Amino acid sequence: MKEITAFALTITPIRAWTYIADLAAFALWHPTYRFRRVATPHAEVGLTFGMLKGELPLRTEATIVAYERAQRFAWRIGLGGLFTLSEEYALEEAGPQTQVRHTVRMEGALSPLGYLVRRGLRRSMRAQDAALLRYLTREARGSSLTINRQRRRARKAQLTRKAAND
Template identity: 70%
Template sequence: MKETTSFALSITPIRAWTHIVDLAAFALWHPSYRFRGTAAPDATVGLTFGLLKGELPLRADARIIAYERAHRLAWRTGLGGVLALHEEYVFDGAGEQTQVRHMIAVEGVLSPLGYVVRRGLRSAMRAQDAALIRYLTKEVRGSGFPVNRHRRRVRKAQLVPKGRP
């Protein structure tokens, strides 16, 4: 079973990709994924994710299976050949517009059970995508501190004697 969503971002593909490969930052935006380790080609990283709306945390190893700069990041995790989860983010675009495709595939002997939870998976993917959009929008805006783009000469404080305005 495979589910795919897509959405547009107003940032460059390299910038979007850079934020996605920062696996530690998933804790800042993703509703249920917490990674341990660094993304690299063929790397194995730790993944904790919550089932049943986060009530049942599961730990597994995830193997990075696609690591293409500014284009794609994918990983696979699961329970041997019984159940495997393949998740992928693909970035297409030019300039300041990026089209993001998010795909999750359930594979293995128990994959037919994925059809039972298909509606919940779609809903979870939409929530993940919305959280990513909010996070990236905030990151693009910066840290929240306004930048003074006008050069102003700093005036030294002048002491005014009492009695003189």
């Protein structure tokens, strides 16, 4: 099963990719994902996400499967050949805008069960995309100003507080 959503924003693909590949910043915008460790090609990173509307936190290891600057960023989690969930953000320049394509793919023997949650998955992806769009728009607007130490300290403190609460 595969679900795709897309949206456009007015920043360059490299800037959008840089923000998306910053796993620590997911705590600032993503409704449920909290990553541990830094993204590098083929890295294993810790991932905590909420099932059942965030009430059931699950911890797992995610493998970074695509780390292509300004083009793609993706990770995969799974249970051997039984079930694999892949999530990808693909970026493409479209004139003055960047087109972002968000794809979630379920594969393996248990993947047909994904059709039971398809509507909820679509809704969740739209909420994630809206949160990412708000975050990227806010960051792009703020980056035209001179970034001062207070702003960097505030962002670091915000990340630390969110990580401590998870």
